[in-house]
Amino acid sequence: MTPEIIKYCISKGKVFLTKKQKFDHYIVPKLLLSIPIMFGLVSVIKFIQNHREFDKSLILWTLGGVVQCWLFFNLQNSRLKLKKIPKNLDNDKLKDIIQRTVHTQEWETYLNKENYFVAKTHPTPLSGSWGEQITIIWDNHNIYINSICDPDKRSSIVSMGRNKKHIKSFITQLNKASS
Numbered sequence: 204m205t206p207e208i209i210k211y212c213i214s215k216g217k218v219f220l221t222k223k224q225k226f227d228h229y230i231v232p233k234l235l236l237s238i239p240i241m242f243g244l245v246s247v248i249k250f251i252q253n254h255r256e257f258d259k260s261l262i263l264w265t266l267g268g269v270v271q272c273w274l275f276f277n278l279q280n281s282r283l284k285l286k287k288i289p290k291n292l293d294n295d296k297l298k299d300i301i302q303r304t305v306h307t308q309e310w311e312t313y314l315n316k317e318n319y320f321v322a323k324t325h326p327t328p329l330s331g332s333w334g335e336q337i338t339i340i341w342d343n344h345n346i347y348i349n350s351i352c353d354p355d356k357r358s359s360i361v362s363m364g365r366n367k368k369h370i371k372s373f374i375t376q377l378n379k380a381s382s
Contacts, residue, residue, distance in 0.1 A: 212347065213285075218351060227358045228354055231358060282352075285340065288345060288346040289346075298320075310369075318342065324337075332359065332365055333357050335351065335365050337350045338351075348370055350370050
C-alpha cells in the first residue's frame with residue numbers, strides 16, 4: 204500500500220480494493236441484479252407486444268429485486284469499513300500486540316510495514332470459508348482494523364463469524380496491553 208492508499212483508507216474509513224477485488228467483492232449483488240432486469244425487460248416486451256398496461260406483478264418483482272440488490276450492495280460495502288480505535292501506545296508495542304495476535308490466531312503475515320499490517324488466513328476446506336484478510340492501519344492517534352473474506356479468493360458472502368472473531372481477538376490483545 205502506498206502512502207496515498209493509506210490516506211484514502213483513513214479518510215474514507217474503508218479498506219482499499221483493487222479493481223479486480225472490487226469486481227469480485229460486489230459480484231453477488233451484480234448477479235442478483237440480472238434477475239430484476241430480466242423481469243423488467245419481460246414486462247416492457249409484453250407491454251410493447253400487447254399494447255396494454257404493464258403487468259403489475261412483473262413490475263413488483265422488478266422493484267423488489269432492485270431493492271434487494273441495493274440492500275445487498277450496501278451490506279457488502281459496509282463490510283469494507285475500518286473500525287477506529289484510539290491509539291494510546293507506541294508503534295513498537297502495537298507491533299508486538301499484532302505479532303502476538305498473529306501467533307494466537309494463526310494468521311499468515313502478508314504485509315508488515317511501518318504503519319500498516321495485512322494478514323490472511325487459510326482455513327480448511329470444510330470450515331465454511333475460503334479465508335479472510337485482516338488489515339490494520341495506524342497513525343499517530345488511531346488504529347483502524349478490518350477483517351473481510353479474502354478478496355483474492357473466490358467471492359464469499361459469509362465468514363461464519365470469523366471476521367468478527369479476528370477483530371475481537373486483536374482488540375482483546377490491545378486491551379490487555381493497555382491495562
